Amino acid sequence: MLRITNISKKFSDFALNEISFTAEKGEYVVVLGTSGAGKSMLLEILAGLVKQDKGEIFLDGSDISHKKIQERNIGLVFQDYAVFPHMSVRKNIAFPLKSKNAGREEINSIVERLAGEMKISHLLERNPETLSGGECQRVALARTLALDPAVLLLDEPLSSLDASVRFEMQSMLRKLNQNGQTIIHVTHDFFEAAALAHKIVVIHEGQVIQTGTPKEIFNNPKTKFIANFTGIRNFFSAKRISENIAILDDKLKVVVAGEKVGQYTNAYFRAEDVVLSKNKLESSIANEFEGTISEIVPNVNSVEVIVDAVLKISAIISIQSYEKMELKTGAKIWVGFKASTIKMV
Amino acid sequence: MTDTSLKYSLFKLTMIFLGGLVLLFIIAPIAGMFISNSGSGLAEVSSNKDVINSIKLTLTVSFFSTVIFAIGAIPLAYFLARNNFWGKQIVSGIIDLPVVIPHSAAGIALLGFVSRDTFVGKAAGAVGLDFVGHPAGIAIAMAFVSVPYLINAARDGFSAVPERLEKAALNLGASPARVFFTIALPLAWRSILSGLILMFARGMSEFGAVIIIAYHPMITPVLIYEWFGAFGLDYARPVATIFIVVCLAFFVLLRAVSSKKK
Missing domain, CATH: 3.40.50.300 (P-loop containing nucleotide triphosphate hydrolases)
Incomplete structure (x- = not known):
């Protein structure tokens, strides 16, 4: 040893x-x-x-x-x-x-x-x-x-x-x-x-x-x-202000799942868990924000779309979805992610 | 052909022309000397016992002086290549000193160091050695003016050996001495060999320092000077020619050996 x-x-x-x-x-x-x-x-x-x-x-x-x-x-x-x-x-x-x-x-x-x-x-x-x-x-x-x-x-x-x-x-x-x-x-x-x-x-x-x-x-x-x-794109400092609400990087209020309140300092969610849509969704997704596409990065089997919605949020979508949605830099887009996908660490 | 390449070739031609002038400057006097010799003069001188003995003496003494001083100069070069210490620049300056001072002055300095009434002279005298007027004195004078060439070449050679290889060897269990002999020395060998050639060649052509310590036995540069003084240019020229041929032969031979090591 x-x-x-x-x-x-x-x-x-x-x-x-x-x-x-x-x-x-x-x-x-x-x-x-x-x-x-x-x-x-x-x-x-x-x-x-x-x-x-x-x-x-x-x-x-x-x-x-x-x-x-x-x-x-x-x-x-x-x-x-x-x-x-x-x-x-x-x-x-x-x-x-x-x-x-x-x-x-x-x-x-x-x-x-x-x-x-x-x-x-x-x-x-x-x-x-x-x-x-x-x-x-x-x-x-x-x-x-x-x-x-x-x-x-x-x-x-x-x-x-x-x-x-x-x-x-x-x-x-x-x-x-x-x-x-x-x-x-x-x-x-x-x-x-x-x-x-x-x-x-x-x-x-x-x-x-x-x-x-x-x-x-x-x-x-x-x-x-x-x-x-480790390849996690969406990692922010986080402050829990109530049982269900946290502020990321002192800028963006998000709904988080009811984990035990504790000494959390950071939060992250995977880019694969972020949903993009052209219009606001009527859905169970608790966190939805409108933003502008700031960058599109093609990968081998997917496309990474970076959206400026107060914070820069990264979404990874399939090539098919990307082509179907006809995304372009500078275009308006909605990003959404479930409260349960946010991990407080 | 584009404009740039035309400009470039003009530039190139100018460079070749200027460089050629310098080359001519080196070649012309030597070539001139070869041309102005008469065949009979050369034949006569090349069978002259004094000339033959002096050439033998010059080569032998320069050879031994190179070999003996290499024993200390190579480790010094290695030390300088591998260590940084306060005063390193000063040490490097001291090593280059013999190159920049007049060689007659170097001879005077050396004479003051090894003559019979100095500590070194007395110590040598106690074992029956007298540097003044002795091949050992000639060797010291030759080494004094030529050893910087060996140290500098060997130091450059050692510096070019990646330290990483030596570290790897240490990590593989080799002692520092084994690292030196199996890694540093073989990899720097080409530079060291060209340093040895330079030192040998510089040593055998030394005149100023040698004549002050040992006029006799006469090395060839001293003999050429003496014949010039006593008999004039016509007598000195064939000796000079023969000695240059000998020097060139050694130089070309050793250069070939060192480039084969590539």
Whole structure:
């Protein structure tokens, strides 16, 4: 188990503040944050390449905060792979084994096994300069696994791969984790995190702002930042003024379902739950507002329509509905959403 | 052809013309010297024992001076490429100092440092070594004026090696020494090799600093100067020609080796 407590590090342009979380043995933890949030720096601190200003790192109960890089037993795969360009693939994978003074036969058998697992056996004698990005990444992964690390750190491992290779690598990582490898993976992509993680740690402006399973984070985003990450478009600050009424962003009064009155600070509803109509509906929908279409964003199977109705409200409708309604930017439109679709968090 | 490409080609022609003038300026005196030599003069000089010995001495001393000083210069270059510290600019300035000061002045400074009555001179004397008038003194004078070329080239080479690769190697369990020998040194090797070539070439062509520390044994640049003073241009010219050919041969050979490493 890897336990990180109150890791802080100040840099000229950003800082990590009191980062704490744990990765249980065999757990797949994804650290989620925008680029420049300090995620890569956090990995370098865990690996021992950068010294933290404050905080401790414990691996299986022992404090490794000040241990040498070579003695930490934490392997890091860099975002740009850092494959040694002057060594063949075989020599790259053998590199950590030579550091351990392993015998030639042992080195060969480990290299062959890892190359087999990573499906790069046919590339062993090749020079890295002749490999594709995806192949280089497998070399880097095999090389780090040759260390037999207690924890594997991955820095944006899928971000620069094209869709087909990405999918393959994703299943390779899942398999690796299923075989017992503890993994900490950083990314800026919520869906990548959701596809792999047992646990997601969201970092924003150098701080952990939410930790939980993908489902917990998706269903209960704590801030607008996380909501945006998970694809929720309609996320507002909310004040409950009576049992059934709340004010969103201090501007728009909406009817909410009678949930228990409590300490709510935000509200959200999914863009898929918003109904658009050209005229005011005589219906059971409690919240209806007239607005102007400010933007139309086509997606693969749907269209996102952003309506300026005091607040910007996003609606996702099918392409058929969009075509039937002949929507245009600047046109007047009614938006409606049921009280029960509003979630107070 | 559009107007812009016409303008561009005019511009290009001007550049070629101006650049060509400078190239001609370098080539003309050397070519002129080759042309004004008589075949018999060259043959006579190339079998002259003093000339042969001085060329051998020049090449050998410059070679050893390069190799010996590289042992310290390469680690220094690596240190400068990888570390930022207060006074780094000053250290860089000190390294470039021998390039900008007159070499005769460098020779005087060195003589004051290694002559028989100094601490270094006495210490060397205790083990039977006298820098003044000795190949060791020549080597020191050559190194003094040429080592900046090696340090600067090697530093540029190390700087161009992505630090990320070294970090990866450390993370893969390599000691800092192993990182240096297996990652930094092989990847910076081309730059280091061209630095070595430059240092060697600059060292063997050194005159000003060497003549002050060791007039004898005579390296070729000193021999050329002496023959010019004693016998005139006609005698000095063939020696100069032969030495330039030797220098060029080494230069071309080592350049070829370093570009093969690409």
